[in-house]
Amino acid sequence: MTMTAVRPILWLVCAGQFVVILDVSIVNVALPSIQRDLGFSAAGLTWVVNGYLLAFAGFMLLGGRAADLFGHRRTLVAGLSLFSAASLAAGLAATPGMLVGARVAQGLGGAMLAPATLAVINFRFTGAQRARAFGAWSAAGGVGGMVGAVLGGILTTGLSWRWVFLINVPIGAALIAMALTSLAAAPARAREPLDLVGALTGTAGLAAFVYGVMQRAAGPAFTGLLLLAVFVLVEKRFVTHPLVPLRLFAIRGVAAGNAVLVVFGGIVVAMWFFTSLFMQNVLGYSALEAGLGQTPAAVTFVVVARFAAGARPRVPLGGAAFVAGFGWLAAADAHSTYLGGLLGPTLIVAFGIGLVFPALMAVATTAVPPADTGIASGLANTSSQVGSAVALAVLSAAADQVFLIAAGLGSAIAAAGLLLLRGAGDENRTRVISLEEPLSSSGLIGSSREKGL
Template sequence: MTPSEKPAPEKTVPGKADSEKTSEDRTAAPDPRRWRVLALLGVAQLMLIVDVTVVAIALPEMGADLGLDRSGLTWVASVYALVFGGLMLLGGKAADVLGPRRVVLAGLALFTLASLLAGLARSPELLLAARGLQGAGAAAMSPAALSVIVRTFSGPELSRALGVWSALGGAGAAVGVLVGGVLTSGPGWPWVFYVNVPVGALLLLALFRWVRPWPGSGGRLDVLGAALATGATAAVVYGLVAAGDDGWLGAPTLVALLVGVVGYVLLARHLRASAAPLVDPALLVRRPVLRGLGLIFVATALMISVFFLGSFTLQQLHGFSPLDTGLTFLPVAVGTILGSSVAGRVLPRLGVRVVSVVGLLVAAVGLAAAAGIFSMTVLVVGITVAGFGVGAVFVAAAGSLFSAAGPHEAGVASGALSTFHEFGAATGVSAVSSVAAAALVDPGFETFAAGYWFAAAVALAAALASLAPARTAS
């Protein structure tokens, strides 16, 4: 979950939870272990979110040790988010069908084992495979954990629990960059993965003991829909990565992008024809929903691009250590949290369009400053300002999407938001690494600046697109 999901608890998810609880759930006494369960699931979710940003700090060291080229480094950063996002909706459906406790434990076990495999990896191929398995485990655990929370809490306590859950997104960004710097500077980059192993093992034992074994509802899983969504996005990401090596008109780029488009067309046809689709197509065609998904995609792409570019800029151009880089990124994470907080307060009064446009313009200004002025201080201030704007866009995205989603659609709407969040991370890293490809081989201010200029242009274009009014669903 991201900071963008703050509006969801009060408007939708509690209503969904109350309407879907069985009579036994509604009459049963509150679980005396509920806050303990929330704390454990919160730590597990934080671990998943941290893994998006913790690797960015360690990338230069990984590249040197494993001989990773630019495209390899890009895939290490993006494959986790790609698989995480691609299988998120399937993981949520699995929790409904099989029961959330079973899926939480299976997902956490897979994530923990994959983390061990990633730390032991001594070849690029094994590291990429382990990162993909981490994403699959995260995609199973995250939505199932939220399902456990919804079933465990009720009434005002549910809103409080979901507020804690939503706050983990901003905290994860801050913890990720700091932990990545500490571990990479200390025992080495494998420990950004090894640290998950003892934590995951302890969480497995505790959750096995304390989470209630709710039964599943039965039904079918739309595996084909999940495969099409993930495969099509993987093709697009591959095309963006290839563009950095072969140019935007190179055959690998064009073929991969064409395969991605065909995959999305097949996915749309499948969703319309399936009796139990991964997501209801009627939800996805509502303009506020489309606006929300587009905003979360762009905001996450910008945020992860800042961490990816900034990690190389600070270490290769300014001579920072991984620890110094992690500490330097803390203001960016704080700026993102503050932007989310301010936007949450003004969104009811100003509306989605104003908040999203202002947030994107602020992000564009910060990124343009980082691109136009060669100064470490200006770089940090600029990307912190950009983080503030991106945080506001996160909240606007959720506000737009949930304004058009009814209580009975809250689960799939939240899953869709998280899915586009992860796809934005994967696509953003791929695109910005291709634009700044030369900088990763021969570091220089001008080559790094190209990546920041590109990100600023994307933010500006998204702000102009957000000026169009969005009709709320009837």
């Protein structure tokens, strides 16, 4: 199928990813206005952001499995519908509780939408087309993050903070119409029961762990880890149709890709969060100046991700860029200038992110059976989100060593990339191994794909 034939689908999945990431960043500028109008306490205001992120990370696995069980188009439309309805509720909220509840619902919608868009790429694109689609999808997220702060400021200043949420309503309606017209309905398939025990323990475990990490609270984090251990036991021993089939981790790309995505979360936090803090707290930049200072790096990421995506050799090259860029940043101090001490290294790191992120997403999701593309996408998104949450907590306590630690993470990613190169043909020959079967009885993954969605 030509790229022209699938271009509407590519626009759809990229727009879906854009909206999900946009909603993370667009609200930040509006927080002071929200606090004044609705009477939030300082502690309560953080839940306008945390409520969304917690639901988004906690329910990603469930959203991914829903895409497999109920169809990619159906799950994508359901996610867009919930996201849009919750955005309307957020824009009309009259109390702090109403707004936080709407933000949690937005996160749930995003947790359905994000893995569904990634699953559509794996389902409908092949070969070089898939590589370009991963690059475009990654770039769309970068554009969403870059545009969010600027658009949030424009809407809050020119209209009202409510429009940072209400703007999602017409966008969501347009994307729903596009999904219904551009994506074919899924063919009939035997309906598997949803793994309710796995859904409960996995979702609760992820949510508790992420909450504990975000709040630096040992109790919830430990509880989350216990629930995740129970989740693994349930999936391995007690259910016939698990939420997360553990056989997927017998696929080299799934296991390695998700592991590296967790580490990659630290790179993302070090780049976008801590460089902004350095500009403001050390160099004395305003929030606007810090945002403008990161714009060249954001543009670099978008361009590189869009036009240089997909191949495994890009992972070690990107890791080397992290080492060089963060090593350079580690030498910056209060006397550094933007042109002399910040612009160069941030461009190098952003170049590496543009190489690594789409490649890792491809590695972690490509070599799976068609029936598991949704949950594989949910796993990859979850790994990235959890890695970012853990990195934020750890690096926040590292003070002046943040960029040196990030350089160390970059070296680990480069080494992992070299190991991935050794299995560069795995997508074509990976065995899906049942945990109950010996290696000799495993069959090769079929290369044929269903034609519908």
